[in-house]
Amino acid sequence: MFAFGFGIAATNEKGECLDTFFPLPIYEPDVQLAAYLDKAFDDGVNELSTQQLNKIIEPLSGLGNQQADAQAHIVRAFSASTASADTANAKLVAVKLNADLAILSTPEAYLKLHLLSHCLCLPNSMNLDGLFEKLPTVCWTTAGPVDPSEITDRLTSARLKGQHLEVQSVDKFPRMTNYVIPPGVRIADASRVRLGAYLGAGTTVMHAGCVNFNAGALGPNMIEGRISQGVVVGAHSDLGGSSSTMGTLSGGGKIKLSLGENCLVGANAGTGIPLGDRCTIEAGLYITAGTHVELLANDGKASKIIKARELAGQSDLLFIRHSQTGKVICRTNLAAVELNETLHANN
Amino acid sequence: MFAFGFGIAATNEKGECLDTFFPLPIYEPDVQLAAYLDKAFDDGVNELSTQQLNKIIEPLSGLGNQQADAQAHIVRAFSASTASADTANAKLVAVKLNADLAILSTPEAYLKLHLLSHCLCLPNSMNLDGLFEKLPTVCWTTAGPVDPSEITDRLTSARLKGQHLEVQSVDKFPRMTNYVIPPGVRIADASRVRLGAYLGAGTTVMHAGCVNFNAGALGPNMIEGRISQGVVVGAHSDLGGSSSTMGTLSGGGKIKLSLGENCLVGANAGTGIPLGDRCTIEAGLYITAGTHVELLANDGKASKIIKARELAGQSDLLFIRHSQTGKVICRTNLAAVELNETLHANN
């Protein structure tokens, strides 16, 4: 079994699903639990009544299995409060995905986004076909998800009752932190990290940082720049303030970008090519695939001029723009290499 | 008649107006409705009691006119809840503007900002004299607008009751989405779009995008950069991440900036001159009015060096900084022109 989760789905006034929150989704449930779930639920989305919830608790706890116990704990909480959930335009669901196929419903889309943000699946490792089609555009408010066609009435009636609704976002993707708080992570402004972002332990996303879905930082990292959809940043690599990683959706071509370990993209800099390990782009310099770069040999003598795309994925590079000739230059990043040797010497 | 709206005004403890929300403002009401409104209300702001509200409903619905019916619907909602609105430091108002004159009150200022965000009036098409003077600085909180002089007491008493207030902004302009959600628009982080922004259908504002009041994108557009006050972006033009359009308020001189259709301002790039159609500025390059630009003829041979302001508003330009000489160069954007011909060929 690919994945499973008990979830709370918010609905609009027609009963259509706006989002789904999975408190504890599972990637590849262990054999014992998978066998039980397979018997109990259909592939895809299963709506659950209180009666059904009550029936599940005993067999789940009876498995005597830690993973199953944790799920039984959630089902008990769901069961205790179905009534109020009904009032609140919510549905309780079990989503079972036998295999990693194209996305067929909103709850399935949310389950996959949860798997990414729980760091259970790496970006670019899952089938996300159908994601955009199955994610409705939602008004994300301080009173929860609201259908855009219902928002003006909600804003009006709140005001007339002396209450207040903040519309935080109008988007297909909600902020991650309303669903998943990965351990060991700090996020200065949570409105800038979408559900489906992957943030490994030790990662800090500062106020100017942004992380899209199906993208992320393996941790530890300092992220003050933008991580576009599909981009993965390796351990100990930092993105300076407002720095840019060019996305495939926005003119970056077909190469999927990634950064290796111990890289630094300086403040207001950017890259349109993937970087290996220990690469640096100086503050304010934007390297695109088509940038002509003078490649300097280790002895400092000019060797040749090439397009940056020919350096894609290589390690130990330092990119600067010479401040007196305006030339974009790439040197072997000797400082980083030496640092690396020091580290090895201390092993 | 220039404009009309029934609104809910939030007030401070002295009864002074902090903002006004108009669920369904009207630009140039149709003749029949205008005739009725003209008789029923004074020019400017009219405070409404429950009694007055009740008196309006019948004649409004009696007009047998779709626009009037929609307004009657709002008046009925207002009438049903005046009591609670009174408790909540709110006033119900009708704002009638016979002509597009200077702004004389806070509700009038809000009505004009609503007209922009409802895409009823284009940026730079309205008289906004008096706007800054008539907009009070407000603490925009998750419990609604609060006067700055009352905020410390509110924060303290909320905490002491085990409640909580988030102060989202301290500004003259609130976020647009608490008042208007334009159809067909996505806004990843709503704190970055001010009321008074104009966002046409098909526009997406990403996390690094910002849109000021009296400014906007005609749609469809991908906006990941900053649209300064007064700037208008044409259809199918994109602003890359953190890109900048220089505002007249912040050193951009007196030329009002605009972008035509099918333009691209790359990530971390910027422009201080208006652009025509099909113009591109490469990622990381900032063109100001005073930038010296080498203008290349179509045959690739250098023609002459001019200041960028001489190219203001022209079409089919591609701006790059040569990565080996540091020269800022402008070429005819052949790729865009060819693309355009392909599109026409497919019509």
Next chain:
Amino acid sequence: MFAFGFGIAATNEKGECLDTFFPLPIYEPDVQLAAYLDKAFDDGVNELSTQQLNKIIEPLSGLGNQQADAQAHIVRAFSASTASADTANAKLVAVKLNADLAILSTPEAYLKLHLLSHCLCLPNSMNLDGLFEKLPTVCWTTAGPVDPSEITDRLTSARLKGQHLEVQSVDKFPRMTNYVIPPGVRIADASRVRLGAYLGAGTTVMHAGCVNFNAGALGPNMIEGRISQGVVVGAHSDLGGSSSTMGTLSGGGKIKLSLGENCLVGANAGTGIPLGDRCTIEAGLYITAGTHVELLANDGKASKIIKARELAGQSDLLFIRHSQTGKVICRTNLAAVELNETLHANN
């Protein structure tokens, strides 16, 4: 006595402090009040029961001293609502700091951050040793501070009750505006200004602006860029959209950055050196300490090439990158000097 404050501390389910809000902190209390506080409280954090609060009111008001009266007013509010505060995982505290020593507790850390944001102490003027260690990482939600270990349960139970929690940030530092609203300041997006920021009257922080703790703008200023930890911006200096001031924590070396008065760092520009008065960096140009700069004499003739760090702290400089040679050039900023003379002439 260095500082004092009555505060409301939010706690997690174990009773551990998550934050502390001080409605009216005092820097260097006047002699009379200090004498009383010294007798009444221990150095550091004092938890207060209703009984203790009631005992304090009379002697405080009895001092017949304006500063003491304002504190008595707070104690009365605290005393009236202790019961509900208890329910709400809150503690009432008095924090007394006899001297500016290393930080030993969370309430002390918060008191020092309040002193900065109340503009009572300048950035870099206080002993902040221990700050990071004593600030817990907190989920800052629309229902108040929540311990990260408790957040999933809180999100789940809120959803099941038809309620909703927005997690605004996961960080050691909360947003300033939930604690302090400095007079005469506008902040377009409050999620980007940390508690501990110093914003002098007349400062506007726009949507792309960020201000870290122990950093700020003396006012009046227009801040559309990032003010890193430790950086101070002088009066009448502006940071353009997405501009960068390099922090000591993020590769900027050991020199603490500051900007004097009447400076302009253009949009998407940045500085890695401190600037004196009347300096300008053109839009899109990033000056680091190691940038080679051609220094032009007033007569416009080239003089010599130096590293930017040699210009650190000097006044009347204009930095540009020549748009035809790619050279980074520094000229004496004649326009600014002339402007300055005009201003003096009008005194």
